[in-house]
Amino acid sequence: MSRSKLDVMYRRLLLTKFFTRGWGDLDQLKRLLEFRKYVQNRDLCCQLVDTHFRNYPLAIDKSTVGGDCKILEGHFTSPLTHILPGLLPREAETARFQLILPVRWPTQERPVCIHLAGTGDHFFWRRRTLIAKPLLKESGIASLLLENPYYGYRKPKDQLRSSLLNVSDIFVMGGALILESQILMHWCERQGLGPLGLTGISMGGHMASLAASNWPKPIALVPCLSWSTASSVFTQGVLSRAIPWRLLEKQYENDAYIQEIGALLKSIGEDSFKLGQEFVSSVGELQHLNTNLLAVKSNSLGQVSTSKIVTSQPTIDKSEMLQHGSKMSLSGSTRQLSDNEEENHKVKTALKKARLKAQQRSQEAMVFMEGVMDEITHLKNYTVPVDPNLVVVVAAKHDSYVPRDKITDLADLWPGCEVRYIDTGHIAAFLFNQSVFRKAITDAFARMGKT
Numbered sequence: 001m002s003r004s005k006l007d008v009m010y011r012r013l014l015l016t017k018f019f020t021r022g023w024g025d026l027d028q029l030k031r032l033l034e035f036r037k038y039v040q041n042r043d044l045c046c047q048l049v050d051t052h053f054r055n056y057p058l059a060i061d062k063s064t065v066g067g068d069c070k071i072l073e074g075h076f077t078s079p080l081t082h083i084l085p086g087l088l089p090r091e092a093e094t095a096r097f098q099l100i101l102p103v104r105w106p107t108q109e110r111p112v113c114i115h116l117a118g119t120g121d122h123f124f125w126r127r128r129t130l131i132a133k134p135l136l137k138e139s140g141i142a143s144l145l146l147e148n149p150y151y152g153y154r155k156p157k158d159q160l161r162s163s164l165l166n167v168s169d170i171f172v173m174g175g176a177l178i179l180e181s182q183i184l185m186h187w188c189e190r191q192g193l194g195p196l197g198l199t200g201i202s203m204g205g206h207m208a209s210l211a212a213s214n215w216p217k218p219i220a221l222v223p224c225l226s227w228s229t230a231s232s233v234f235t236q237g238v239l240s241r242a243i244p245w246r247l248l249e250k251q252y253e254n255d256a257y258i259q260e261i262g263a264l265l266k267s268i269g270e271d272s273f274k275l276g277q278e279f280v281s282s283v284g285e286l287q288h289l290n291t292n293l294l295a296v297k298s299n300s301l302g303q304v305s306t307s308k309i310v311t312s313q314p315t316i317d318k319s320e321m322l323q324h325g326s327k328m329s330l331s332g333s334t335r336q337l338s339d340n341e342e343e344n345h346k347v348k349t350a351l352k353k354a355r356l357k358a359q360q361r362s363q364e365a366m367v368f369m370e371g372v373m374d375e376i377t378h379l380k381n382y383t384v385p386v387d388p389n390l391v392v393v394v395a396a397k398h399d400s401y402v403p404r405d406k407i408t409d410l411a412d413l414w415p416g417c418e419v420r421y422i423d424t425g426h427i428a429a430f431l432f433n434q435s436v437f438r439k440a441i442t443d444a445f446a447r448m449g450k451t
Helices: 005-013 026-039 042-052 125-139 167-190 203-213 231-235 238-242 245-252 255-262 269-307 318-360 364-377 426-432 434-448
Strands: 059-066 069-077 094-102 112-116 142-146 196-201 220-224 392-396 418-422
Touching (some): 026 042, 026 167, 026 364, 094 167, 112 203, 125 142, 125 434, 196 203, 196 434, 203 220, 231 364
Parallel strands (some): 220 392, 392 418
């Protein structure tokens, strides 16, 4: 597919970098990889929620009425803090939400759609203004806006805007949002609200897909400007240019890191795990050859210098001695230089091969990133939603942020879902097609009445 130039230009204007501290703490990443089985299997996730969080307490902090809607603001402690203590930053442990309701429901049904935030969508005003209020006015569908960990009130103090500091942060965010969405949907049912739906734009759309896969009932799902995995976003899309790959490669050279994480990844397997070991090996070989080359040069100079030193022979005439010494010196120097040139040539050839090998392995960190992202975010590793016919996907044909080249099609993963395309890129789709997103939400909820 062709890529949007606007997407590329827009990203170039932004100077922020992602993952500036690297992959994240090794122990935390291991805990996340071990925890993933509970959120990639709907039965296990439902059992976890039913056992520990079925009637989880939520607090309503504020209620205001303005115009045609009523807005409730509330909070609760993220259940991830109980399951994996210490993973969420202290600022992110409290989940905050807004519920935009009609002053009076027009029908007996009370449909509510949960909106998860995309990259850079801090607080609630953007979703409330562009999606929630118009959706309520047009279709009578209420909206529940959940604030993502690491955003808005939940942003760590040392994080610059939306730039997550570690690769592991995005996995922590996903795990938290899956569980928090379950808490909110159960709470909505207890309040007599429903049918329920999930939506989001860009990263929010993918998070909505992950959350919907763990809900045990039919649910309307509208992921906008997202696809089946986050791996292409960070390895092929324009965001890949905002990642400090050299830092990730340096950390990736850690043997213990590769072996411990690689052992937990089924998606990486040979293709990425062994690549890392070969990369470390090639770097070591390169350093060894550099050392040898310096030693040979030093030895060569020393030997040539030594060959020019002539020891006096008292029984030989001075002129004969000088002539003989000159011949011996030249002969020895020529022979030694020839040997050294041959040795230098061998070392340089080996060094060139090692450098070429290192260059070929320069993409190891990117391959490892792809494997980790696929392992934790690829929808093929999650349970298919209960009713894929209630899924309406909205994608941009020329998306440079979420490339779809050689990526599993959502229609293949979730047979029965509908995929709608906007003939534009990621940025233009967000700026000029909010009505398309709202229409998809309305249509998905309409299908729930027919099932």
